[in-house]
Amino acid sequence: MELIQKGDKARIAAGKMAKMSTDQKNQALALIAKQLMAEKHFILAENEKDLAAGKNNRMNESLLDRLRLNEARLQDMADALIQLTHLDDPVGEVLSSWERPNGLAITQVRVPLGVVGMIYEARPNVTVDASSLCLKTGNAVMLRGSSTAIHSNKAIVKVIHHALEKSDLPSDAVQLIEDTSRETASGMFKLNEYLDVLIPRGGAKLIKTVVENSTVPVLETGAGNCHVYIDESADKEMAINIAINAKTQRPSVCNACETIIVHREWGGLNDLVLALEEKGVTIHGDEGVCGEKIIPAVEEDWATEYLGLEVALKVAESVDEAIVHINRYGTKHSEAIVSSNPDNVEKFLNEVDAAAVYHNASTRFTDGFEFGFGAEIGISTQKLHARGPMGLPALTSTKYILKGDGQIKK
Amino acid sequence: MELIQKGDKARIAAGKMAKMSTDQKNQALALIAKQLMAEKHFILAENEKDLAAGKNNRMNESLLDRLRLNEARLQDMADALIQLTHLDDPVGEVLSSWERPNGLAITQVRVPLGVVGMIYEARPNVTVDASSLCLKTGNAVMLRGSSTAIHSNKAIVKVIHHALEKSDLPSDAVQLIEDTSRETASGMFKLNEYLDVLIPRGGAKLIKTVVENSTVPVLETGAGNCHVYIDESADKEMAINIAINAKTQRPSVCNACETIIVHREWGGLNDLVLALEEKGVTIHGDEGVCGEKIIPAVEEDWATEYLGLEVALKVAESVDEAIVHINRYGTKHSEAIVSSNPDNVEKFLNEVDAAAVYHNASTRFTDGFEFGFGAEIGISTQKLHARGPMGLPALTSTKYILKGDGQIKK
Incomplete structure (x- = not known):
């Protein structure tokens, strides 16, 4: 139910996102950076709840460290958002254009994917990272994080929404699935009607589960032997x-x-x-x-x-x-x-x-930053769509635009 | 069992196919064209068996027409094979190359996908078409056609094997699944270990079934409202x-x-x-x-x-x-x-x-030929990998080649 409702909202928002200019998107990213720092006490207090629950459940120290936010880490996220505003917007890029003998002019341009689904583990920084990369590329995003980070994720998305309300972008472009039961993850695997792509971020086991069960096209990232x-x-x-x-x-x-x-x-x-x-x-x-x-x-x-x-x-x-x-x-x-x-x-x-x-x-x-892409969605180990480090273009599709003056097929 | 055995053979053949030169591949395509005509009586006799069974089962005339082969149609297939030898080989194409400040030289090149799975309906011409497009792009192919065309498909693949045996290409690069029960189709949906991509060719219902059930990445083609x-x-x-x-x-x-x-x-x-x-x-x-x-x-x-x-x-x-x-x-x-x-x-x-x-x-x-691609795998209606008419490059992936002189990460 939550999936369908939020899927609907995301799909409508995706239609609006596709029309946003590079300036409008960059302005929104800068507003999110600012809002993260303005509401840092709220975010850190909510993060404390996750950490306390983690300690109660004897989460190990390395997992707790991934879950932990502090002022420096929030500042890093804000800095990354500002960095992102400086990168080229892939949307609208002309990939090729040619004319056919009948006079039809064909142009292939980059367009957003639509709605990107993200399934990830207990790293609240992915919430900011995934949202900002999707917004920069004109997409809407549906986030499904771990139950162990739910307070942090809810707080971060609330703050993102506060920022988006001040921007030209639709707040609905960022949707967080708050029900972190197994059913919402497996529900997303089959949400073909709402999601254009599903990206798992986490360990090999999570990725394998998504690849083996998802009928939504998956961008497979990660495992490296x-x-x-x-x-x-x-x-x-x-x-x-x-x-x-x-x-x-x-x-x-x-x-x-x-x-x-x-x-x-x-x-x-x-x-x-x-x-x-x-x-x-x-x-x-x-x-x-x-x-x-x-x-x-x-x-x-x-x-x-x-x-x-x-x-x-x-x-x-x-x-x-x-x-x-x-x-x-x-x-x-x-x-x-x-x-x-x-x-x-x-x-x-x-x-x-x-x-x-x-x-x-x-x-x-092998890393988007080391390759000079300035941002990284992940490292694709599959062969379709994108292979290796994925920069912003991996979050786009293409469209052919054909202009004629009355051409009909003989 | 047949899927695993033939999947294994196809995977090994794919490794060999990736090393074949453009000339070796074109030569093989020309040999297939020749062999199709040399063994036309055998193919047409086998096709007669499918037609007879179809008539017995009261197949309607438009389906019978799709199933029917004759000398002119075989000649069309042979001509299309020769056409294909004149098209550029996308494999090896350099898509971009740049140097990083540390001196690492990065080049992105096109490589074959590996093993392509094809699930299709009662058109024996798809057997030739799919095989030849996959061979041209350095891939192996696993074909699963309809039971109503099984005699025709077996005959055509036998003839393709005869031609490949005279060429430098491995005959195992073309595999036909002869068991046309439902289980082999649904088995292919989950054959992630052997297939790099699955392409359904046929009606909206077939495509929907494949998309909704396949965990192998799908190239969705076709339905057009x-x-x-x-x-x-x-x-x-x-x-x-x-x-x-x-x-x-x-x-x-x-x-x-x-x-x-x-x-x-x-x-x-x-x-x-x-x-x-x-x-x-x-x-x-x-x-x-x-x-x-x-x-x-x-x-x-x-x-x-x-x-x-x-x-x-x-x-x-x-x-x-x-x-x-x-x-x-x-x-x-x-x-x-x-x-x-x-x-x-x-x-x-x-x-x-x-x-x-x-x-x-x-x-x-909207058609690969009308776009000037010279060949068409299908028309993609999905957003990942390829969108719109798909020419030969849609059957390729990419690889990054990095050349250094001892670079290590600081």
């Missing part, structure tokens, strides 16, 4: 630097490396093992890897996203073996080769099936 | 020509017009009614339309795709009323305005939410 392959010809220092960076610079993220594959003839394996151990990384190695602290790797390790200071380490006979392994166990996210052999590099970059393939660089660069 | 809106300022002759063309030139197709909306102050309504009646079109008119033979329109008419010589006719007070009506009842396919008022034209083209919006031209041009 990424590899660094060190070829026979790789520069030793560069290879170790890249592998260590990809594994340890921030191990909890999706573009961190989970398996390192080393060519049998590469001379740096022992040094690599030492460097990993020095960083506190637990190694699951295959039979080619020697060392006291090595845990023998089992089949499962090749498919595991550790998201922590653990790594699987495999020895391969050739670049081909590495490619087959990666295409079998990888999640098509980010894959790197370190090599000085142009043929092997070419082969790897062409044959590995992933959103981003790297030569002589860390997988950690 | 298209409108022609005739504005107060429209040139009378041009407006009538366009409306008649959009309705009657080929009424059974998705880009044909189903509702005509006329501004109350436009002076040509009576002439339009006469012209429609002269073409044998039954008119469902609202209270603003007078005439002896007019059937009063009911709510259902506004949402009906007649696909025949019937039309709904509505009188509107303004362009705004027309836009609201179209956005409510349309299927976001093709929508036209005939008008000499630039403000109304601009409003209509911007605010009507559809894949193709027309000024002063017939909706019948």
Whole structure:
């Protein structure tokens, strides 16, 4: 019931949003930034309720930290909103135009998607982030966050509505589903009549559930079982630097490396093992890897996203073996080769099936900001619509405009 | 079981297909064209079995006609294959490339999708059409046709395999599901592990079933409840020509017009009614339309795709009323305005939410060939990935290739 009512409102708002100018949208984003800070005490007090409930339910510290808001974090959100006003508006961009022999002039332009559904976990910052990206791209958004963040989310959406009321944008463009029962999530999976796309933001389990159950088109983001392959010809220092960076610079993220594959003839394996151990990384190695602290790797390790200071380490006979392994166990996210052999590099970059393939660089660069997009909706690991880091254009569709002077089909 | 086995084969073949050069793919297409004609007697004999079964089951003549093959139709298929060899190969196309301040060079290139699933009705020509488009774009394809065309489909795929065996392409790139029970169709809806995309080709009911049940990403094609809106300022002759063309030139197709909306102050309504009646079109008119033979329109008419010589006719007070009506009842396919008022034209083209919006031209041009694409996968009525007529690039994805010299994330 809530879904239908709010879906209706969002759909009507989407029609209005599509007509808003870039200035009108930017002005609204700036008003939201201002309002977040003006009502910070209210937001933080509501956030306290979620934190208290979380503590009562023995939520672990890392989850509590994701849930926690404070003045600095609100300021970061406000700053991000202002940053967003400086980015180009993709809506209205002409992608191509041509004339047909019969005189019909065809133009393809970017238009908003319509209504974007977001299902996410206990990070209240996603509420601001998702809303602002959707508004910037002329969409309406329907948010379904976690029950553990419901007070924070309600407060934030209330504040967003206060800001939108002062703007030209319809307040209904941001809808929060307040009933956080399982039924509203599964209801959104089937809300084809109201939602143009559904974007899950959270862990691998949430994403899998959405992909496997949603009939609304999904933008699949996230899971990353990424590899660094060190070829026979790789520069030793560069290879170790890249592998260590990809594994340890921030191990909890999706573009961190989970398996390192080393060519049998590469001379740096022992040094690599030492460097990993020095960083506190637990190694699951295959039979080619020697060392006291090595845990023998089992089949499962090749498919595991550790998201922590653990790594699987495999020895391969050739670049081909590495490619087959990666295409079998990888999640098509980010894959790197370190090599000085142009043929092997070419082969790897062409044959590995992933959103981003790297030569002589860390997988950690797969990110909308590192790509220079200025904003990121997420990192798509699917092949339709958008693949890899998604900037603002990923939240748009296109439309063909045809102008004639009476053309009819013969 | 058949799905998994053939899915496995298709996936392995897709890996090989991605490496094939444009020449290798074109050569294979030419071989298929040749083989179709060389084995025409076999194909036509098998097609006879389907026709005989169809007649036994009292299949109606229009369905029998879709099912029927003959030498001329086989020659058309062979000609289309040769045409396809002349089109640009989208795979490998560089979409954009730039360098980041840290020296990382980023290039976005087109790559094949992988394995394309096709679910379609009793038209054996789709078997050739879908296979050839997928092969040209470096994909493997899994075909699930109708039980009523199973002999024809098996024969055609056998012949395609004969041709592929003489080519560099893997024969496994074309897989036909021979079990045409309901279970294999619904099995394909959930075959996320093997299929990158599922494309239904057929009537509105088939498409709806696939969209509502598939967790594999779907490229939705087809249903078209298209409108022609005739504005107060429209040139009378041009407006009538366009409306008649959009309705009657080929009424059974998705880009044909189903509702005509006329501004109350436009002076040509009576002439339009006469012209429609002269073409044998039954008119469902609202209270603003007078005439002896007019059937009063009911709510259902506004949402009906007649696909025949019937039309709904509505009188509107303004362009705004027309836009609201179209956005409510349309299927976001093709929508036209005939008008000499630039403000109304601009409003209509911007605010009507559809894949193709027309000024002063017939909706019948929404078609990959009419757009100049040289081939057509279908006409997408969804907003993700591709919208409107889909040419070869719609069967591709993209990949980011990043080249560095040791870049690590700080």
